[in-house]
Amino acid sequence: MGALPRHQAIVDRLPRLQLGEMLIGRGLITPKQLGDALEHQKEKGHRRLLGETLVELGFVTDHDVMEAVAESYGIPFARDIARIADPKVLEVLPREYLLEHLVLPLFLVRDVLTVAVAEPANLYLFEEIRRRTSKSVQIVATTACEIRAALEAYVPAANVFVIDDIVGNVDEQSFSVVEREVAEIEDLRDLAGYSPVVKTVNWLLWSAVHEGASDIHVEPGDRRLRIRFRIDGRLFEKVDPPWKMAAAIASRIKIMAGLDISERRLPQDGDIHVMLEGRPIDLRVSTMPGRHGEKVVIRIIDSRASLVPLERLGMGTQILERWKDVIARPNGIALVTGPTGSGKSTTLYSVLASLNGAERNISTVEDPIEATLPGVNQFQVNERAGFTFAAALRAMLRQDPDIVMVGEIRDNETATTAVQAALTGHLVFSTLHTNDSISAITRLVNVGVEPYLVAAVVRGVLAQRLVRRICPHCRESFEPESHVRAEVEAVAGTCSVFSRGAGCARCRGSGFAGRIGVFELLIPDESFTAAVARGASLQELAQTARAAGHRAMRADGFEKVREGQTTFEEVVLATAS
Numbered sequence: 001m002g003a004l005p006r007h008q009a010i011v012d013r014l015p016r017l018q019l020g021e022m023l024i025g026r027g028l029i030t031p032k033q034l035g036d037a038l039e040h041q042k043e044k045g046h047r048r049l050l051g052e053t054l055v056e057l058g059f060v061t062d063h064d065v066m067e068a069v070a071e072s073y074g075i076p077f078a079r080d081i082a083r084i085a086d087p088k089v090l091e092v093l094p095r096e097y098l099l100e101h102l103v104l105p106l107f108l109v110r111d112v113l114t115v116a117v118a119e120p121a122n123l124y125l126f127e128e129i130r131r132r133t134s135k136s137v138q139i140v141a142t143t144a145c146e147i148r149a150a151l152e153a154y155v156p157a158a159n160v161f162v163i164d165d166i167v168g169n170v171d172e173q174s175f176s177v178v179e180r181e182v183a184e185i186e187d188l189r190d191l192a193g194y195s196p197v198v199k200t201v202n203w204l205l206w207s208a209v210h211e212g213a214s215d216i217h218v219e220p221g222d223r224r225l226r227i228r229f230r231i232d233g234r235l236f237e238k239v240d241p242p243w244k245m246a247a248a249i250a251s252r253i254k255i256m257a258g259l260d261i262s263e264r265r266l267p268q269d270g271d272i273h274v275m276l277e278g279r280p281i282d283l284r285v286s287t288m289p290g291r292h293g294e295k296v297v298i299r300i301i302d303s304r305a306s307l308v309p310l311e312r313l314g315m316g317t318q319i320l321e322r323w324k325d326v327i328a329r330p331n332g333i334a335l336v337t338g339p340t341g342s343g344k345s346t347t348l349y350s351v352l353a354s355l356n357g358a359e360r361n362i363s364t365v366e367d368p369i370e371a372t373l374p375g376v377n378q379f380q381v382n383e384r385a386g387f388t389f390a391a392a393l394r395a396m397l398r399q400d401p402d403i404v405m406v407g408e409i410r411d412n413e414t415a416t417t418a419v420q421a422a423l424t425g426h427l428v429f430s431t432l433h434t435n436d437s438i439s440a441i442t443r444l445v446n447v448g449v450e451p452y453l454v455a456a457v458v459r460g461v462l463a464q465r466l467v468r469r470i471c472p473h474c475r476e477s478f479e480p481e482s483h484v485r486a487e488v489e490a491v492a493g494t495c496s497v498f499s500r501g502a503g504c505a506r507c508r509g510s511g512f513a514g515r516i517g518v519f520e521l522l523i524p525d526e527s528f529t530a531a532v533a534r535g536a537s538l539q540e541l542a543q544t545a546r547a548a549g550h551r552a553m554r555a556d557g558f559e560k561v562r563e564g565q566t567t568f569e570e571v572v573l574a575t576a577s
Contacts, residue, residue, distance in 0.1 A: 019050055022068040023060060033059045058358075062143040066118070070141035073120045078140040081106060081116045082150040087275045089113070092133045101125055102147045112136045118144040149374055200241060201252045205283070205298075207238065209276050212514075214300055214341075218253070220246035220293035232468045232515050233341065236508055250287065250294045257285040265289055272298075284368065301370045310350040313343075314516035316559060322521055326460035327351050327429075333422045335409075335461045337434045343466050343517055344431045345370050348405055351429060352376055355403060364405040365392035381407070390414040397421055406430040412448035419449055422457040436553065437461040437522035438545055442538045455524070455533035463520040463553055465574040467566045468512035474504035475564070484568045491555045492562040499564040516565055518574060520553035 020034045029037075037053045051065035063079065070077035078084070086107045090098070093105060103125070104116040113135040119125065120141045130137045204227065208216050213229035225243040228235045241249065251261045257270030272283040284299040315323065326334050334351075336344045349371055352362055356375050364373075367381035367389070377399070379392055390413035393406055397417075409415045409430045422428045434440045440461045444454045477497045489495055501511025522545060524532065531544045557571030 019065070019068055019072070022072060023054070023064065026064075026068065028064050028068075029054065029059050033057075062145055066141055066143045069120060073141070075120055076140040078106075078116055078142045079146070081142050081146050085116075085150060092135070093129070097132075098151055102144055102151075103129065104142075104147050104150050106140070108135065112138055114138045114140060116140050116142045116147060116150075118142065118147055149372070197245065197248045197252050200245075201249060201256070204238070205274060206276065208298075208300055209281060209302060216296075216298040216300070218246070218249060218296040218298075220250075220290065220295065222292055225249070231508075232510075232512055233466060234468075234510065236510075246293045250296050253285060253296050253298065254287065257283075259285070259287065264294055282368070282370075301368070307353060307371055307373075308346055308350050310354045313347060313350060314560070314565075315519055316556060319519050319521050319556065322523060323460065323462060326462075326521075326523060327355065327427075329427060329459050331422055331425045331427055332459035333418060333428045333430065333457045334459050335430055335432055335440050337432045337437060337440045337461060337463045338465060339433060339435075341466070342464055343515075344464065345407075347462065347464065347517070348429055348431065349373065352403070352405060360402045361400060362403045362405070363396050363399060363401045364407070365389055365396060366405075366407040377401075388414075390417050393417045393421065397424075397426070401426060403427045404429070408432070409444070409447070415444055415447045415449050419453050419457050423453075428457075434463070437463040437520050438541050438550075439538060440522075441532055441541060445535070451535045452533045455529045458524060458532075460524075461522040463522075464517050465553065465557075466515040467518055467557060467560070467570040467574045468510075469514045469516050469565055470499050470567065471501040471504065471507035471511055471513040473506045473513070474502040474511060475499050476502050480568065488558045488561050488568060492558040495562040497564065498561070498568075500567055512570075516560065518553055518557040518560060518571065520551065520556065522550060 020029075020037075023029045024031060024034060033054075037050060037057055037059065040057060041050070041053050051060075051069070054060045055062055055065060067077045081104060084106060085104060089105045089108050092108070092113065093103070098104065102118050106114045106116055108114075113129070113133055115126075115129060115137060117125070117139050118141070120139065126137050126139060204216060207213075208229050211229060211231060213231050214233075215230040217226075217228045217230070217235065219226045219228065220243065223243050225241050225246045226237060227239050227241065229238045230236075253272075254261045254268070254270070256272045259268045259270045266289065268285075268287045270285045272285060274281050274283060282301040284301065286297045286299075288295045288297075310324075311320065336347050338344050352364070352373055356362055356373065358375075361377070362373075362375070363377040363379070365379045365381060367383075369378050369380050372378070379387075379396065381387060381389060381392060389406055389408065389410060393404065393414065394417055396404060404418075404421055404426050406414065406418055406428065407430070409418060409432055418428050418430060432440045432443050434443050438461075440463070441454060441458065444458070445451050477499055480498045485495065485498070488498075501507060501513075503509040503511045507513045522528075525548050528541065528544050528548060531541055536544070552575075554571060554575040557566070557575055558568075560566050561568050561571055
């Protein structure tokens with residue numbers, strides 16, 4: 001029976017300290033609060049446990065209660081179980097079983113399986129785990145919320161590919177692929193599982209994540225297969241495998257994404273979930289038939305890179321403080337605008353993380369969900385099932401939200417529903433694809449929102465772009481051309497030193513490493529709101545905003561040039577209209 005008899009003895013140990021007494025002894029609640037909780041149970045006729053009532057009243061947290069329960073049973077209490085769980089051990093039990101019973105296998109040492117549970121007294125569950133796994137079972141207690149969050153992170157609906165074990169400690173020179181002709185689909189399926197192909201694909205994924213790439217491009221050409229990574233917004237050639245293996249590599253990626261490898265005439269889209277260094281990473285796969293074979297693009301969605309503190313996005317002090325005022329409003333719409341790849345989702349995640357708390361109900365509808373935000377209710381759009389942005393938003397408003405985030409306002413229905421939500425007391429965040437902040441106002445009008453409603457609900461619009469940072473390892477000072485100095489200093493003030501990257505091995509000779517945002521913030525004042533309400537043109541709105549002191553995005557970029565964070569050319573390229 002392994003560890004089960006010992007646990008039976010723990011559970012049968014009497015008398016145990018009562019939960020209320022333990023929480024008082026720990027200084028977490030007062031005797032009066034305990035009395036209030038008991039009275040609350042009596043008055044409301046609740047059948048809820050005392051611990052649940054104390055949490056509901058806000059006297060303690062789930063962690064406080066479970067830690068006390070664990071102590072009463074004499075078993076360990078674990079926090080942050082997602083950090084300590086071994087992803088490979090999750091496979092000892094079916095995904096459906098883990099979700100149904102809210103248990104999480106953590107690690108297996110010398111045939112003893114350690115499992116995190118939210119019900120330490122459920123002996124039947126532990127016996128079933130022991131029977132299913134044929135292992136001795138040792139339990140630790142944690143909260144149901146922690147288990148759910150870990151399961152969402154580590155056990156997605158699709159298959160998870162653990163690539164660390166396949167890659168190992170290898171370098172680029174260790175990879176070679178045996179050239180072989182591919183004629184039939186059966187051959188292609190076999191070759192896609194051939195060890196050098198598997199290792200090559202896994203090494204590409206591993207390298208891309210480690211180098212901070214956002215995309216992988218697999219591009220078959222005329223007797224050449226080119227594989228490039230997009231890093232800091234620019235494409236770099238990574239490796240040049242034998243061109244005859246293009247079909248096998250594409251098929252391996254399609255198999256991992258659950259796509260049809262026999263279909264090579266039509267585009268396909270799919271998802272891959274991989275585990276890298278113990279953390280989940282989502283990959284979006286797109287295939288497109290071309291003249292020389294299928295081109296494959298893999299979009300890398302690394303939740304660790306998506307969660308950036310608001311203060312580290314690159315906003316200047318003035319813009320940051322004014323933006324914090326906008327997002328602290330109790331209602332209205334706050335928009336983030338910019339083209340694809342300008343970092344809008346990262347900004348919104350940072351905003352939601354800064355506002356997240358036990359006293360707020362925050363809900364999002366996204367396509368796709370790029371990062372898991374603990375404590376935030378996140379919903380994935382499913383167009384085929386009719387679960388559109390507008391439909392999801394309407395349903396979400398019946399869920400008593402305080403703050404709502406809509407991934408993108410694409411049409412009149414979504415825009416109208418968002419406006420209605422703002423008018424009924426909700427704070428709504430969303431994105432638009434516009435070149436600047438002022439254009440967001442006219443875009444809402446163009447999709448069918450009445451100008452007076454736009455004027456009534458829009459609290460602020462943040463437009464942004466991403467520019468590359470100068471590499472700190474090869475930074476050097478230089479004297480720019482006179483017109484460059486004059487243009488920067490006219491906006492940002494005197495600049496004593498201009499900087500650039502000379503290019504080194506760490507930045508692949510580019511002179512840049514990482515990216516930073518440049519921003520433009522529009523907060524409508526009375527004159528601007530009046531102009532919006534009467535249906536003023538874009539040119540009129542721009543003149544009104546400038547008269548009130550509105551600064552364009554390029555001004556923020558030139559501030560970063562003066563500070564030595566980026567270059568004049570980067571800012572001009574990013575902010576060109």
